[in-house]
Amino acid sequence: MDDIERSRRRFLKEGLALASLPLVVTLSAYGQTEQPAASEKTPDEILKAYGGRSRFVTSERIEVIPGMGEMKHDPFGLTNHLTTPLQDSVGIITPNSLHFVAGHAGFFVPDIDPEKHRLMVHGMVDRPLLFTMDEVKRFPSESRIHYIECNSNFAKPGHKTVQDAAGRTSCAEWTGVPLSLLLKKAGVQKGASWVIAEGAEDNRGTYSIPLAKAMDDCLVAYGQNGEPVRPQNGFPLRLLVPGLEGVNSVKWLRRLTVTNEFYMTYNNMGRYTSVDPNIVQANYVQGPKSVITFPSGGQKLPGPGHYEITGLAWSGGGAIRKVEISTDGGQTWKDAEIRSAVHRIAHTRFGMPWDWGGKEHVLMSRCTDEQGQVQPSVAEFNKLWKPESRGEAHPNFIMPWKLGSDGAVENGLS
Amino acid sequence: MGSRNLLLLVIVLAVGPAVPAQSHSDSLGRTPSPEEVRAWDITISNEGKGLPAGRGTADEGEKIYGVKCAACHGASGRGGLAPPVVIDKDPHTTALRPRRVMVTRAPFSSVLWDYINRAMPMLTGPGTLKPDEVYSLTAFLLYKNDVINENDVIDAQTLPKVKMPNRGGYVPPVINGWKPLMPYTVAPKSTAEKK
Numbered sequence: 001m002d003d004i005e006r007s008r009r010r011f012l013k014e015g016l017a018l019a020s021l022p023l024v025v026t027l028s029a030y031g032q033t034e035q036p037a038a039s040e041k042t043p044d045e046i047l048k049a050y051g052g053r054s055r056f057v058t059s060e061r062i063e064v065i066p067g068m069g070e071m072k073h074d075p076f077g078l079t080n081h082l083t084t085p086l087q088d089s090v091g092i093i094t095p096n097s098l099h100f101v102a103g104h105a106g107f108f109v110p111d112i113d114p115e116k117h118r119l120m121v122h123g124m125v126d127r128p129l130l131f132t133m134d135e136v137k138r139f140p141s142e143s144r145i146h147y148i149e150c151n152s153n154f155a156k157p158g159h160k161t162v163q164d165a166a167g168r169t170s171c172a173e174w175t176g177v178p179l180s181l182l183l184k185k186a187g188v189q190k191g192a193s194w195v196i197a198e199g200a201e202d203n204r205g206t207y208s209i210p211l212a213k214a215m216d217d218c219l220v221a222y223g224q225n226g227e228p229v230r231p232q233n234g235f236p237l238r239l240l241v242p243g244l245e246g247v248n249s250v251k252w253l254r255r256l257t258v259t260n261e262f263y264m265t266y267n268n269m270g271r272y273t274s275v276d277p278n279i280v281q282a283n284y285v286q287g288p289k290s291v292i293t294f295p296s297g298g299q300k301l302p303g304p305g306h307y308e309i310t311g312l313a314w315s316g317g318g319a320i321r322k323v324e325i326s327t328d329g330g331q332t333w334k335d336a337e338i339r340s341a342v343h344r345i346a347h348t349r350f351g352m353p354w355d356w357g358g359k360e361h362v363l364m365s366r367c368t369d370e371q372g373q374v375q376p377s378v379a380e381f382n383k384l385w386k387p388e389s390r391g392e393a394h395p396n397f398i399m400p401w402k403l404g405s406d407g408a409v410e411n412g413l414s
Numbered sequence: 415m416g417s418r419n420l421l422l423l424v425i426v427l428a429v430g431p432a433v434p435a436q437s438h439s440d441s442l443g444r445t446p447s448p449e450e451v452r453a454w455d456i457t458i459s460n461e462g463k464g465l466p467a468g469r470g471t472a473d474e475g476e477k478i479y480g481v482k483c484a485a486c487h488g489a490s491g492r493g494g495l496a497p498p499v500v501i502d503k504d505p506h507t508t509a510l511r512p513r514r515v516m517v518t519r520a521p522f523s524s525v526l527w528d529y530i531n532r533a534m535p536m537l538t539g540p541g542t543l544k545p546d547e548v549y550s551l552t553a554f555l556l557y558k559n560d561v562i563n564e565n566d567v568i569d570a571q572t573l574p575k576v577k578m579p580n581r582g583g584y585v586p587p588v589i590n591g592w593k594p595l596m597p598y599t600v601a602p603k604s605t606a607e608k609k
Contacts, residue, residue: 120446120451174549202533203529204541213588257457261460263457264525269519
């Protein structure tokens with residue numbers, strides 16, 4: 001019985017009885033995985049062995065299904081998406097415990113033994129290859145800081161916090177082998193144009209990636225912020241396709257097929273079955289996007305005084321060159337300061353000191369990337385995409401936050 | 415030894431050690447056997463390349479559906495705990511349904527076959543269906559969504575010829591136009607300058 005099978009059976013045994021009664025589905029998304037034996041260690045010993053955080057810090061991910069309102073997980077109790085609490089973020093790195101998680105639907109987290117995991121490279125190559133994890137790690141490694149954003153990261157008027165509105169993006173230092181190195185070792189044949197990446201999870205999630213991108217800056221990653229990639233984010237091996245929609249970055253990577261044609265997979269389907277021809281090109285590279293994380297929805301300024309407006313900016317098109325902030329709903333803009341190292345295709349922290357006098361304001365940020373691309377307003381975004389296509393566009397429009405005279409901050413979208 | 419040969423020898427000696435014929439990483443990874451590749455390679459192209467031998471009809475599919483699928487997707491196929499697989503012909507809901515039902519969304523029949531084959535039945539064992547079962551279930555869903563006739567046989571030859579309802583909704587990816595760092599073509603560039 002393989003590991004996926006084991007967690008599936010456990011889930012079936014413990015969960016399906018509940019799940020078959022829709023009104024009493026309370027099964028936790030974690031109920032499906034093997035629970036480790038209760039720790040014998042004291043809280044102090046746990047802190048020494050694998051550091052925890054202060055009991056006064058309570059920031060957590062939230063389980064959601066994009067576009068399904070209050071529905072948190074699928075009817076089987078399986079996780080669909082987990083969002084990052086951007087409102088509590090500092091700097092640009094998302095802690096591994098808080099990195100967003102996305103699945104094609106509710107999914108089982110595969111419980112993969114890295115000793116048994118293999119990566120196959122085949123198709124239009126001179127030398128098909130099969131690697132163990134140990135062998136993958138013996139190639140020269142590369143570490144880079146990149147964001148990943150799910151294209152479902154679409155801010156809606158009903159979203160209360162920045163976690164709801166934009167929490168399906170995270171940024172980490174990823175360590176692995178350049179995909180181009182593995183492909184070159186296998187010897188890509190003339191005429192090849194696509195790489196199909198396949199995961200080892202229950203539905204063997206698959207995505208077609210242009211070969212030109214695969215040979216450019218993709219990583220086959222086993223490290224995430226200095227430790228192994230977390231199970232929900234693809235342990236032991238995942239693909240990282242910087243700047244393209246998150247669904248490209250196939251998790252639990254087990255197979256790479258080189259082909260000379262685009263293969264439409266289930267996961268590709270949403271991208272290419274649009275009625276808007278713009279979608280096809282634009283969806284390859286995510287546009288410039290930024291969001292204010294403080295003050296943001298659900299937070300409250302205690303009273304007039306000095307504050308730092310801060311947030312995150314990123315672009316699939318490269319490095320962030322400029323971020324501007326408006327405190328009057330976009331009528332006037334001031335340059336924000338960059339408060340972090342600027343990495344290409346990575347979250348970039350910005351900030352601006354601000355004295356709040358106690359009046360109502362609409363706060364916005366807008367960024368420009370190294371190619372001179374500027375983040376669009378809601379009106380500009382809506383002009384670019386037909387209503388039926390918006391769900392498939394990269395939702396990078398400017399996010400407004402309404403600051404009331406009482407200091408309370410609300411979603412400013414209408 | 416002529417001076418030309420001597421020069422060649424000097425070049426070979428000078429360059430040889432610095433450029434080994436094989437790089438250090440060549441010992442990493444092994445060549446999978448053709449059987450291993452076949453066992454792993456379940457990928458099906460849009461035109462049906464990779465489809466295995468086997469066949470099925472809607473009638474056979476209906477029986478398998480009842481045993482392996484109906485518990486989650488509903489006896490009628492209109493959804494249960496799992497999403498619908500048969501379009502709801504109720505005029506009040508039709509506008510929304512085609513996006514959710516694979517037969518009416520997928521522009522290629524291969525996507526339907528491939529997803530049933532690799533991912534279903536999700537709870538009790540994805541990847542366990544035999545080719546005949548996948549062909550039969552594919553035939554059943556195509557029939558129930560009014561794409562093929564009840565007695566049509568679906569196999570590696572007939573499946574790629576099935577014209578899917580959303581075939582026209584597919585926009586081929588512009589691979590020749592894609593290159594690394596292609597600008598986000600539709601983002602307005604003028605907003606900042608207008609200020």
